[in-house]
Amino acid sequence: MTVSRKIRVGVNGYGVIGKRVALAIGRQNDMELRGVADITADWRLRLAVHQGVRLYGATTEDARAMEAANLKLEGGLDELIADCDVVVDCTPKGVGARNAPTYRAQNRPFVLQGGEAHAVAGHSFVAEANYVEAIDRAATRVVSCNTTSIVRTLTALKRAGLLRRARGTLLRRATDPWESDRGGIMNTLVPEPAIPSHQGPDARSVDPDLDVVTMAVKVPETLGHLHYWSVQMTRDASKEEVLEAFGTSPRIAYIRTADGLGAINAVKELMADLGRPHGDLYEVALWTDMLRVQGDELFYAYMVDNQAIVIPETIDAIRALAGGTRDGAASILQTNASLGIGPFDFLRAGDDPAP
Amino acid sequence: MTVSRKIRVGVNGYGVIGKRVALAIGRQNDMELRGVADITADWRLRLAVHQGVRLYGATTEDARAMEAANLKLEGGLDELIADCDVVVDCTPKGVGARNAPTYRAQNRPFVLQGGEAHAVAGHSFVAEANYVEAIDRAATRVVSCNTTSIVRTLTALKRAGLLRRARGTLLRRATDPWESDRGGIMNTLVPEPAIPSHQGPDARSVDPDLDVVTMAVKVPETLGHLHYWSVQMTRDASKEEVLEAFGTSPRIAYIRTADGLGAINAVKELMADLGRPHGDLYEVALWTDMLRVQGDELFYAYMVDNQAIVIPETIDAIRALAGGTRDGAASILQTNASLGIGPFDFLRAGDDPAP
Amino acid sequence: MTVSRKIRVGVNGYGVIGKRVALAIGRQNDMELRGVADITADWRLRLAVHQGVRLYGATTEDARAMEAANLKLEGGLDELIADCDVVVDCTPKGVGARNAPTYRAQNRPFVLQGGEAHAVAGHSFVAEANYVEAIDRAATRVVSCNTTSIVRTLTALKRAGLLRRARGTLLRRATDPWESDRGGIMNTLVPEPAIPSHQGPDARSVDPDLDVVTMAVKVPETLGHLHYWSVQMTRDASKEEVLEAFGTSPRIAYIRTADGLGAINAVKELMADLGRPHGDLYEVALWTDMLRVQGDELFYAYMVDNQAIVIPETIDAIRALAGGTRDGAASILQTNASLGIGPFDFLRAGDDPAP
């Protein structure tokens, strides 16, 4: 894709998601990271400045504290916004809703993350499902990690005419590695108190036609989520048909327990071996040898990297808001290429029966 | 119940299950623990002897080593068998199958545990489902912890005419506390490589009519299993009807997240506070405020204590094999009373809406 | 011991420590539990009432909420205090300091736990070190779990004239099983930010002569603490002399890795097998086959059950404050007998070389 001018992007909030978004923007040839806003002065921001990131104070008060701690600031949030075509809000849950009026006041399109309610942006985004809807909007919301994976997979089944209804059990990592020294769970399992959990309704904020119910439970690990699905299909289908359906998504990657990838730590090791930053898994990693079709019923499991899966979606959302391209498939291809997203074909030998 | 003579029981294998079975036998007024056979000489056996358990060597070779380690033996396995009316085999998976011919040769009825295949005993046992079938048999197999919970719950739904088909996701504790210093998993999730997992077919070894499919995953904790179910009912039903159905099982106990029992560690703490040995949970602990009915669909979750749930079943199985009573409900009541099994009514205040 | 009248005890705070203290009081033939005060209405208090404990509201406001939740109260904290000879405060850290004036105002001797500062009670207590000092005092403080173990062990070495100085590394369990569904650490290690950690100075609140420095780190498990010590002795000594010194403490119990007790989960399993409530380990469990003497240096490790070790100390503290006996050794013996505390001699065969 050729662009006359790069999309200028600011990132508000430099945490688990924000820092990954910033890094990914740096890999886009049609985008430019103008700067990052935050409120703390700890090592993460010092490293960012050391790495050449332009830093802004997200609030006047915090800016003062950051400068008192000898952090060099380029200005305040308003100045960052003014300097950008699109703002990506990666602040903690609920803060994005408070920031939205600020972005709107300066007339800058903005991307929210899944911690915010659908209503704040008025639109919920998964690139493969509804990229085109977001074009030229004032705002969109990249849905949460769990919801993103649900929409990717169920949309693929729906496109193939196979989806009637889906019932899922979601094992959620209890906390991120970064904050695993506080607030975690130990040697226990903590069910979400309510069934259905919120992810099902959340998926319908992207596609209201999905018949999906989820149950969720926190598990004592930090690597990512694991989803188990029981799907009622519209008809009897073969395993091949199902895999072909999932295969139409460029962000679902196939793995096999038979290749030694029988646990989520192994999948993360594979990502690190691939040289991905932070060992990030952007794809839904779906086990093909575990997947089972039984008449008109389908059972499968996949891994979701909660720190990474929304990163390519956010890049596409930026591009859609900025009108960088009106072709969702083109944006997805471009983002995928920049981040090395794609099928793990190297896992198969030449004559290996697919997949 | 009055018995002319107590049922004399021997336990072969004094591990996680064996020691609990031995303790539970000691609480039955119609049973007598004649002794325990094992193959090791470590602290567990020393403590057993210290606590008055009569110890036998399970093999000639091991017996020699045990005596060399100054453990006092009453004799070999054959002598224990000869001294018993019923033998309970609690040896590791697969060893029970090798022991079965020995028990048969001495014409002693025996109970196997769920690690053995159905065919070894020719009968699979869950007290509430098929106590009467086991009466006067030569052998029966108490099914595994997971399968026991599945049969208890689905049989209750079936009795109420509500069960069409059940699809479950089983989170399995990775190892027992006793052996958590080796062989565990850490900060990962390990799916069973095959879907369906074996528990569904195993449940059908007790009741071939059950339409049940399970998917299973090992999770990094040691406290017990957690099951999530999505059930297609035969018709629309109310939550009250469903709870009434489960309520007919004397070994399903209701808990609520709203009472502070929102995680499996809390349930275990409750068991310890109840003064139960090892903090054992013999019941299926089912969350009533999490349970959800949606038309003809039912969703719920419960906890299974893999070390404890089969203990009352084993006691009933002994009684059935020995013909202690021909009335399954009576045996269950007697076992429950001896072990303190029953509804957790104390969790509710007087006018607390049930349950 | 014969007592004319039982010591009437009230327990304020029915958490991890409070419920254990209440249970232990019930096992003393010279004490009577008059009641328990707390501020919540969850399952733990419901169970207490169900088990016959007389419940009081610790504050007027909380009492109202508890009664609104249908919990039957006998009255408020003042009424419990008035009904008691001694009050044991087991409230969370810092609350005891706020409660102290209330106890003093009613002229009731009280025992604080180790979360409070030494100054609040003006005296810090470990039975083997200074029982006699606490007799007839208005208040004493049972020091924390870690400090209790340090004083027990170092006092034993000091009594034998062997202790010059001790340097310890303390691995602290990150959270209790009861609250492991929140606030834990996962797959990480969290050093105490300051060296020395507070336990060294805290030990000197009991015995100012101890030359002890500690470093501490939170580790991701819930079972208990593990201490490693490097001790400079006053002279070259033999391993036998050291074991003889530790052996003079009736609350240090010897274990061996060679007996299969090579990890703290195994020690906890042993406690559960002993039938102890909650699987509690009241003793310092010290590995004799790991202990090493090298000239005038001594190296050893032991396990501390943070939920249990202070329970016998608290019982002794009650007895000292109430003047139940003026003989510390007699109180210790009586408490030990009531709780089953003692050497694990059953671990050794008859001719097993000690220890």
Add this chain to the structure above:
Amino acid sequence: MTVSRKIRVGVNGYGVIGKRVALAIGRQNDMELRGVADITADWRLRLAVHQGVRLYGATTEDARAMEAANLKLEGGLDELIADCDVVVDCTPKGVGARNAPTYRAQNRPFVLQGGEAHAVAGHSFVAEANYVEAIDRAATRVVSCNTTSIVRTLTALKRAGLLRRARGTLLRRATDPWESDRGGIMNTLVPEPAIPSHQGPDARSVDPDLDVVTMAVKVPETLGHLHYWSVQMTRDASKEEVLEAFGTSPRIAYIRTADGLGAINAVKELMADLGRPHGDLYEVALWTDMLRVQGDELFYAYMVDNQAIVIPETIDAIRALAGGTRDGAASILQTNASLGIGPFDFLRAGDDPAP
């Protein structure tokens, strides 16, 4: 450094260490990775081939199986050896000893890892301690991760004339992330059965003058080791003197809890944010604000990344064996530059009091 010809290196064993060594060789401008030998055909080797690594079968039998699995091999181990100037053996513990005669038979210098005994190579290596000794030797052994950190730190104190004797407690990660789906420990602590643990004597294989005793314990995490030290210095010293001493090592990096780096997960996050492959920490990460001097005693703690710390040492060992440079400091500088090893100065603001 200018080299006429690159040092040609082969790596035998492509596991946790082998793959990191291979990657690091690729970053040296005076070395060339000729190929890798292994015995398995799983995804790790497929990825290696995909990434352009030349693969060899380590045994004839395994080579056959690898080719049957459609892995393209360049030949057998002998052919790899013949093609190299230096071989690095990264096979599992004990296999290196069996391979040594093969390397010797072909007259190729080789580097062993710390799992092998000192005697197999006849020399044990830590670059800062004894680089020069290894020049032109037939073999050397890079000592284990724990021992490497001990030698780095104690050698620094010794150089400054401060070291009398050191007593350490080593918390060892229980298993590597890669294999955390098997063989781990859960919710427990597992002390090494023997005191002293082997690391102290192992450090003396590099420097026989070190007076060091270690005690070790396995802890349930996968990120790395944590060492606590209590050092008797030769004299009273200031904290500044101690930090100056440690500061002479280019592979000890200073961190502070006050900067938000108060736990080992935070240190690993910093490494990932630095863009290091696998988030590797090559340095000993030592907390300066935790370090405490008390008269002639010194107390401190540091983190060791067991997967990474030996990688730069191995690079230096290759260079020494091959005579790439006879100047150890120059080799260390070169290796450090290639891997981004160095002080974390960016953590401090301009006028931040050091360190």
